[in-house]
Amino acid sequence: EVQLLESGGNLVQPGGSLRLSCAASGFRVSDYGLTWVRQTPGKGLECVAGISGDGGNTYYGDSVKGRFTISRDNSKNTLYLQMNSLRAGDTALYYCAKNQRFLEWSPVDSWGQGTLVTVSS
Amino acid sequence: EIVLTQSPDTLSLSPGEGATLSCRASQSLTRSYVAWYQQRPGQPPKLLIYSTSSRATGIPDRFSGSGSGTDFTLTINRLEPEDFAVYYCQQFGRSPITFGQGTRLDIK
Numbered sequence: 001e002v003q004l005l006e007s008g009g010n011l012v013q014p015g016g017s018l019r020l021s022c023a024a025s026g027f028r029v030s031d032y033g034l035t036w037v038r039q040t041p042g043k044g045l046e047c048v049a050g051i052s053g054d055g056g057n058t059y060y061g062d063s064v065k066g067r068f069t070i071s072r073d074n075s076k077n078t079l080y081l082q083m084n085s086l087r088a089g090d091t092a093l094y095y096c097a098k099n100q101r102f103l104e105w106s107p108v109d110s111w112g113q114g115t116l117v118t119v120s121s
Numbered sequence: 122e123i124v125l126t127q128s129p130d131t132l133s134l135s136p137g138e139g140a141t142l143s144c145r146a147s148q149s150l151t152r153s154y155v156a157w158y159q160q161r162p163g164q165p166p167k168l169l170i171y172s173t174s175s176r177a178t179g180i181p182d183r184f185s186g187s188g189s190g191t192d193f194t195l196t197i198n199r200l201e202p203e204d205f206a207v208y209y210c211q212q213f214g215r216s217p218i219t220f221g222q223g224t225r226l227d228i229k
Contacts, residue, residue: 044220044222047220059218095166108168
């Protein structure tokens with residue numbers, strides 16, 4: 001059974017940094033791309049970043065380019081999202097998700113339960 | 122950016138009825154790059170349909186997808202109580218990847 005367990009969400013001040021982690025299990029992690037998707041009541045769903053199975057290719061949403069960095073450690077079955085220069089608009093529930101394919105962007109067929117990031121002073 | 126507009130915003134139907142949900146794109150999309158998700162309260166989204174019309178693993182055949190160009194449709198036959206949820210379309214053919222705003226399917 002695919003399991004994705006996010007951690008690292010917290011309350012952080014504007015301009016601050018945070019690193020999210022996602023522990024993956026139940027599948028051969030290196031065979032699949034992974035994605036961070038965030039959700040807010042106001043802006044709905046947004047694909048924040050994606051990474052290919054080998055980490056060689058990445059995707060970033062326009063709103064986070066230059067501020068967020070996605071990475072993965074296949075030896076630890078773990079996905080990361082380094083978030084810098086955080087803004088109030090980054091406040092959201094962040095989901096870790098498994099891509100249907102090896103690529104950095106494709107439909108996502110499994111999701112974690114999410115970790116909450118709140119950016120506020 | 123490709124904007125996906127879903128209609129209606131809310132659809133109120135009774136169990137056993139059929140539902141038709143629409144997703145209109147601001148630019149033409151390749152069929153391979155359109156997906157649909159279901160989200161129940163308190164749960165993450167769940168992949169229903171990919172490549173416009175292919176059902177994801179474990180999805181019953183009451184769910185079907187169709188469309189081309191700028192107009193895509195999710196059809197649900199014989200609504201079951203667990204089908205009342207929010208449905209999102211997604212395109213990943215052009216960056217940035219975008220989702221529709223969602224259609225809420227309510228019990229009438």
